[in-house]
Amino acid sequence: MSKQYRVAIIGTGRMGGLIEDEQDIRGFMTPYGHYPSYASMPETTVVAVANRGKERLERFCKRFNFSNGYLDYREMIEKEKPDIVSVTTPSFARAEPIIFCAEHGVRGIFSEKGLCASLAEADRIHEAVTRNNVAFNWGTQRRHHDAYKRLRAAILDGAIGKPLHAFVYFRTDIIKHHPHTIDAANMMLGDPKPTWVEGRLVDPSDASVRNNERASAPYDAEKHAFVPKQGQEIADPMVDFFRIGYETGQESYFIPTPGPFDVEVRGTEGRALALDNGINTRIQRPLRRGDELEETIIHAIGDGPTVTNIRNLIREIETGERTDGNIDRVMQTVEAQFGVAHSSLQGGARVTVPVADRSLYIPGG
Numbered sequence: 001m002s003k004q005y006r007v008a009i010i011g012t013g014r015m016g017g018l019i020e021d022e023q024d025i026r027g028f029m030t031p032y033g034h035y036p037s038y039a040s041m042p043e044t045t046v047v048a049v050a051n052r053g054k055e056r057l058e059r060f061c062k063r064f065n066f067s068n069g070y071l072d073y074r075e076m077i078e079k080e081k082p083d084i085v086s087v088t089t090p091s092f093a094r095a096e097p098i099i100f101c102a103e104h105g106v107r108g109i110f111s112e113k114g115l116c117a118s119l120a121e122a123d124r125i126h127e128a129v130t131r132n133n134v135a136f137n138w139g140t141q142r143r144h145h146d147a148y149k150r151l152r153a154a155i156l157d158g159a160i161g162k163p164l165h166a167f168v169y170f171r172t173d174i175i176k177h178h179p180h181t182i183d184a185a186n187m188m189l190g191d192p193k194p195t196w197v198e199g200r201l202v203d204p205s206d207a208s209v210r211n212n213e214r215a216s217a218p219y220d221a222e223k224h225a226f227v228p229k230q231g232q233e234i235a236d237p238m239v240d241f242f243r244i245g246y247e248t249g250q251e252s253y254f255i256p257t258p259g260p261f262d263v264e265v266r267g268t269e270g271r272a273l274a275l276d277n278g279i280n281t282r283i284q285r286p287l288r289r290g291d292e293l294e295e296t297i298i299h300a301i302g303d304g305p306t307v308t309n310i311r312n313l314i315r316e317i318e319t320g321e322r323t324d325g326n327i328d329r330v331m332q333t334v335e336a337q338f339g340v341a342h343s344s345l346q347g348g349a350r351v352t353v354p355v356a357d358r359s360l361y362i363p364g365g
Helices: 034-039 054-063 073-080 095-103 119-131 146-156 178-188 305-319 327-345
Strands: 005-010 044-050 084-087 108-111 135-138 163-169 194-201 239-246 251-255 262-267 270-275 280-286 293-298
Touching (some): 005 073, 034 044, 034 305, 044 054, 084 095, 084 305, 095 108, 095 119, 108 305, 119 327, 135 305, 135 327, 146 178, 146 270, 146 293, 163 178, 178 239, 178 251, 178 327, 239 327
Parallel strands (some): 005 044, 005 084, 108 135, 163 251
Antiparallel strands (some): 163 262, 194 239, 239 251, 262 270, 270 280, 280 293
């Protein structure tokens, strides 16, 4: 067994642990939240939690019968000296806690997504994590989901020939949830380096987002930021169609389709599918006779993605082998996210990645 790791959690909301009470989280995916995932593992013990709001902190502590809560995460880190910290705050409030942890002796950081609210913040996170040699993983669950992992391994082993294009079908916001789509496409293609992005955000006056206060916030050119509506902290625009090009010549296409999260990878000799949020995962290759298909079905087994993510983080702490969601791979996704926003502001024009302008501010959830 690994040594015992002291864990602290910054952010006592849904992903901190309260998501466990939602009806659609069950089966293979549980435990899903950070606190119950750590609690299920013999090598980790949560020693403290922190939240900026007292009411949510008290609710969390009551739900998990936990007593050591802080309203100041800095005080918690300095006093408790945890080995691992989970940061599950909203994206706009995530950069400073990550940087503080990296600079104050934390050995491993498990961050939820999105990473932060600007590329300038992302650069600071990358610098702090790298300079302090901190193990890092983030919560793009499909990268740590057994079915997606085995599908990726099969693709990279030549199961569909040379992978050419990834298609992701899902309609969501740019900062909080599109890390899932971009990271899934990147991983299935073998994590090539993105070189350009083009696409559009949904217009805030569009009827489909008009009643979504967080998604319909407009862009303010003077502030160079997407501005929350009055009474809100979050402005996270919904995304229309976009695509990403990679240095390998591969491309990913993101189609804003309502419904379950679907991924398809087309190769020179077949295709790989992860449909219905990974429930229906398979590889299809055409046979030489007629229209028949040779099909391999993949079922998820073992630990769920949150526990797998944590074990992956501990592996880097113990062996130095980088996590599957390391900070360099995270930066590729974050560059693409902000590239989509820049492209939209330029009428859908192609934007080179890395993005030159690091100052655009998008306070996501």
